[in-house]
Amino acid sequence: QVQLVESGGGLVQTGGSLRLSCAASARTFSNYGMGWFRQAPGKEREFVTAISWSGRSTYYADFVKGRFTISRDNAKNTVYLQMSSLKPEDTAVYYCAAALLGVGARGGHEYDYWGQGTQVTVSS
Numbered sequence: 001q002v003q004l005v006e007s008g009g010g011l012v013q014t015g016g017s018l019r020l021s022c023a024a025s026a027r028t029f030s031n032y033g034m035g036w037f038r039q040a041p042g043k044e045r046e047f048v049t050a051i052s053w054s055g056r057s058t059y060y061a062d063f064v065k066g067r068f069t070i071s072r073d074n075a076k077n078t079v080y081l082q083m084s085s086l087k088p089e090d091t092a093v094y095y096c097a098a099a100l101l102g103v104g105a106r107g108g109h110e111y112d113y114w115g116q117g118t119q120v121t122v123s124s
Helices: none
Strands: 004-007 010-013 018-024 032-039 046-051 058-060 068-073 078-083 092-100 118-123
Touching (some): 004 092
16 A cells, blocks of 8 residues: 655745655555646546656656656655646646556556645636
8 A cells, every 4th residue: 555645735826836745655666657647626637747667757748848847756755746837727636646667657547546635726
């Protein structure tokens, strides 16, 4: 069982930045590919970004390319999402997820564990 706890969400103005963190309880964190998804009110959950279990490969949805960066620190069992140039349409609950030996999985069904989410609100 892997527990994921997101943090770092909050209210930010358009153009601002936030860094989300996701701390994992897994002893073998480095075996898990990690992803970030988001869900806005009234919308379906959507893929944002993913990083392979090794950290060597990263994947991004087109709408965040150049603005968001995913990274991981396996020594700290943590994955990060650095968000910059935020827009009101980035407002959503952001979830991290873990997939055993995952490499760039974009479908939510490909992930084994999920965090509880952290709210990001971008004001205009």
